[in-house]
Amino acid sequence: MTNHQTSGLQIKASPSEFILKHATGEKIIARALVSTAPFSARYDLNRVEGTISRKEHPLRGHQIAGQIFVAPGVQGGVAGGWALLDMGSRQVGFAGLILGRTNPVMVQGAVTAGIPIAAGISEAFFATVKTGDLIELCPDEKTVRILEG
Amino acid sequence: MQLSKVEQEMLDQGGAVAQALRQQIAVGDFFDAPHMVEIANAHFTGDPEVFGEAGLEYLEGLTLSGVSCRVPTTRNATCVDLEQLESFNQLSHLSEQELEVRRTLTKLGVMVVNTCIGYQTVYQPQLGEHVAWGDTGTVAYANSVLGARSNYEAGPSSLLAGITGRTPAYGFHLDKNRAAQYVVTVTAPLTDPADWGAVGAMIGSRYRGYDNVVAIVLENGSSPNSDDLKYLSASISSYGSMAMFHVVGITPEAFSLEQATQGQDPRETSEITAKDLAEFLGWDDTDIPDVVVFTAPQLSLFEVARLSSLLEGREVLDGTTVIATTSQMVYQEAERQGYIGVLLQAGVRVIKDTCWYLMDPAGQLRDFGWQTLMTSSSKLANIVKAHGYTPTVLPVAECIVRSTRKVTP
Structure with missing residues (x-):
């Protein structure tokens, strides 16, 4: 059993842990926003409001902050x-990014923005994680844990 | 990552250079880069529309620190033609911000050439030369056509590379990642830059992925020129987020298919036939388009000359707008050669320093009531769909025929 304290929220759970191939940035704990579609910063986002805005996007209307x-x-x-x-x-931006595959653009952008980014995670993670799950991204350990599903 | 003595000294000195290098090291560590590589030059991409207030502050912060680029660094096309703000309903604050960006970049030692075709007008890196370029199509051209080495260096990344004179050695800086894993045989005859762009679009759609490299085998008697390969590069990166391809017998790391694949068996092979090409192009679209755009990338001098030749004695149809974009350098020479005069006489709107899709195409659709767009650029067609346009891709001459008429003497 692991205890996690974040933003006044006490979590007691047996976390599901997944290994990352690539990661950089500081450790964070936040809610997951899970997309089944590849991500494009130019076409998917209303960058002013921080919402998913592309018409066909499965998360259209979601806040990302x-x-x-x-x-x-x-x-x-x-x-x-x-x-x-x-x-x-x-x-109004993301707290962090976890991607199956990425390209340098997103990594360079995340490093400049000072938010953690990770890539190269198993299919099992995508099959398990859901929007709203509380997850812990730890780049130093190259792990993601689902703390509260 | 193993740092050289020079790189360690940069870190030890602290300040903005050390901060720039630390950011690069973080990216390099992400991709398991073993070391940095020195670069010959950098190409920066950014404009007020894409980077907002935070980007402006970021650049101003760098100037206040007193750093400047230590290798030649150029700037990509921007989001505004300062001389044609009103005719394209561009926001006036963009021009003020753009002027500020130009002043800031100049202080940082960036050459504000505002072009995405620097490889046709400014500098062509040699085979094996490491560079740090920020526009995706230029990266694909550098890697594939010139045999230079670059990853996508987006946003501030290329500027940081210009400041430190180096970039992390991962991705396409390493020989092992430049081998083709896929082979596409093209039997369709390719006779126009639009055809080459269409091939890039189809390959990009089939083999999407930054790490994916395709060897193209031509069985059609076609032999591309620089402009053809420019459209191929632009569309393969637009549709596939890909940064490298080989054209066997044409590009410098593909004298043979075996060289292109580095002797490895391809994961997959496929074909692009004349039927595939015909289906991709919009031959069946018979309506007169609302707008015709020759851009993405900017036009070379030879392309402007060809447009001039095709438009001699013709004028743009009522109800249609024809736009062409190029760089300041090309524009000035094209004007001196008389080509720009012919385009303007025909009613074409020629814009420079920008690439039309960066100029808020969604706003123009709304303001001018445009819906249908015709172009020779598959990249542009891919982009404008997201802005609500209905695009058609056709060869250059066909675009002209469908949007202009002969002038009666």
């Missing part, structure tokens, strides 16, 4: 490099 975004992959180019910094500065 303070959540760990989980997606199977990424697409798109340079916008991601700036979008994370821009949204973070206005407190």
